[in-house]
Amino acid sequence: MKINRFFIIPAVVLATQLSSAQIIVDSKEKLNPIVQNFVNEVNTNSQLEGLAYELLDGIGPRLVGTPEMLAANEWSANKLRSWGIEANLQQFGTWKGWQRGITHVDMTYPRIKSLSATQLAWSPATKKAVEAEVVILPKVSSKAEFDKWLPSVKGKIVLMAQYQKIGRSNEQIKEFATPELYEKLKKEKEQATKEFNDYVKNIGYDNTTLPEALEKAGAGAIAISNWTGIMGANRIFGAKTKSIPMIDIDVEDYGMLYRMSENGAKPKIKIETQSKILPETKSFNTIGMIKGKEKPNEYVILSAHLDSWDGAQGATDNGTGVITMLETMRILKKYYPNNKRTIVVGLWGSEEQGLNGSRGFVADNPEIIKGTQAVFNQDNGTGRVINISGQGFVNSYDYIGKWLNAIPKTVKDHIKTDFPGMPSGGGSDHSSFVAAGVPGFSLSSLNWGYFGYTWHTTKDTYDKIVFDEVKNNVVLTATLAYMASEDPEFTDRTKRSMPVNEKGEVAKWPEVKEPKRDSKGF
Incomplete structure (x- = not known):
């Protein structure tokens, strides 16, 4: 698809952009x-x-x-x-x-609130808005128990990511907490991450296969929160679903929904995504x-x-x-x-x-x-x-x-x-x-x-x-x-002798890899 774009840009923007700071060269430097x-x-x-x-x-x-x-x-x-x-x-x-469209995500129960959320890249659109109860992953310890729970997600919106108890950066905690409190909170956060990773491993899925399983079980949508650890910043990658929307919710709103679901409030959200498959x-x-x-x-x-x-x-x-x-x-x-x-x-x-x-x-x-x-x-x-x-x-x-x-x-x-x-x-x-x-x-x-x-x-x-x-x-x-x-000389391409790694093996020069010429399997 060819796009012709014409920008009406104010002259002040396109004019030379001067800055008070410059590349200073010492007058003695020739x-x-x-x-x-x-x-x-x-x-x-x-x-x-x-x-x-x-x-x-x-x-x-x-x-x-x-x-x-x-x-x-x-x-x-x-x-x-x-x-x-x-x-x-x-x-x-x-x-x-694919082309991104308008995304609206709102909590509709137990109260009304517009949520800060982003549709993941290549996520399917909603043919009509999806409004459903939000549920969290069950407290189980095996794949058999998890698979027994899976049918219950039909028509629900599943929160799939780790819950973050504290939405403050480590740097801010370190700046204001006492050393004892900082170490305590740091250990708690590390332990929570380990427990979540162990949980996903124990139920027999990963970040790709879990969304696929939830989608196959009839979930209405999947929500994650890929928080960077810095307030306000989430990472946005590609969706792992083929027919239902997959969204990322900012850590603050994600945490609110998680706590509501965990405490039996049965929150509902409404998702409308108007992206286009091209x-x-x-x-x-x-x-x-x-x-x-x-x-x-x-x-x-x-x-x-x-x-x-x-x-x-x-x-x-x-x-x-x-x-x-x-x-x-x-x-x-x-x-x-x-x-x-x-x-x-x-x-x-x-x-x-x-x-x-x-x-x-x-x-x-x-x-x-x-x-x-x-x-x-x-x-x-x-x-x-x-x-x-x-x-x-x-x-x-x-x-x-x-x-x-x-x-x-x-x-x-x-x-x-x-x-x-x-x-x-x-x-x-x-x-x-x-x-x-x-x-x-x-x-x-x-x-x-x-x-x-x-x-x-x-x-x-x-x-x-x-x-x-x-x-x-x-x-x-x-x-x-x-x-x-x-330079009068063509650069020398002689490669170094590669060092021995900790296993006693000689490291290898990186191999030339073929590009992915299409998106099959991606």
Whole structure:
């Protein structure tokens, strides 16, 4: 399904976004003139806030298989073309089509209350609103007992997740509780988690098979609360049901319903979800390219994944990586017109389902992979880059160290390096290249609460971006790309001798994995 989106954006938003904080360069530091131009452009003409507005507020979350993902592909390609950069969409597979709709979840008994809840990705819609009693999992200790209880869920809405007695973060408890109380509450929480995990194991199910069993038994809907441990933030992943809705309820409302059900109040909730199941849809990477003038068959790749989960806007996972790489391409096109090697930007699809876009690119573009000088990937939040690993390439220090010397000291001084490091086996898209023996480097950021607060959560929104930190990363990425392009030598790909693990076995270099080309079995 093709979407044409036209944004009426106030001029004040699209105009140059200036910030009081800038990339400061010591007057005694002599930068390469091109690098100095990068710094000047970032300081005086940054387009980051406008790019973020268009992507995050305009298009929104970018779940693979949705019209919004295709809209993001088209938007990013058109943005590159507007800067005079060749761009196209490269298909790597298909995925089940789906589009989020309006979701209403309300408690209707014993009193009226609108609940804070989110439909899980790919969850079936309700043909008509589902209104039913809420029940909790039974206090049983075996699969036989649980299976005997299962028929009683027919027509009910089942709370399937662990109940959280305290909805405060560990950090807040530690700040205000006495040391004795903190230790007591910490142990109670750990014990409750262990007991719940043991319970699920004892009844013979897991997070995938339990929803399937409840659905087969006739449940009207399933509700979970995938709380992060930070107030207000829940993680949103995919539904495990095929015909009934599956929703996530914020910890506060989930706890209220749980206590009511446990105490015999027989609460009822009403669920209305208007999502749409769409036909199987094509999955794309957005590929932009500035042809090299001297070595067009050698490549420097800028890497970030364009897709996201859709509990929020996908701002720090990975909108910040996307706008970093787009802004870097704009600046390189403007201030580095005689690039020696071809500079490629890859904005990957379906990273969240297993690095499928970047793995597809590696599989489908063997000549580019053969000629790739380096890959620079950014994918862990809004913070300034503070770590670069050599990813297991023996001589990576020789070239990464040299390239880093061209970076302004105020940017470089934040960065710790690890050479030769260990190859990444997963986690983000540089891993797809490392597995293929290509020097792929993660530009790892200061987390700014990433893993607890924004990673895959309902709070991953525009306002969590710290643009001054992202500017720092643009200067870094543009300089690394420039230096990698200019380097007279092709990067050495010699792999390190892998260490022996605690079992006495020699660790193996990660294997190249085929992408999932469709959603079968997912």
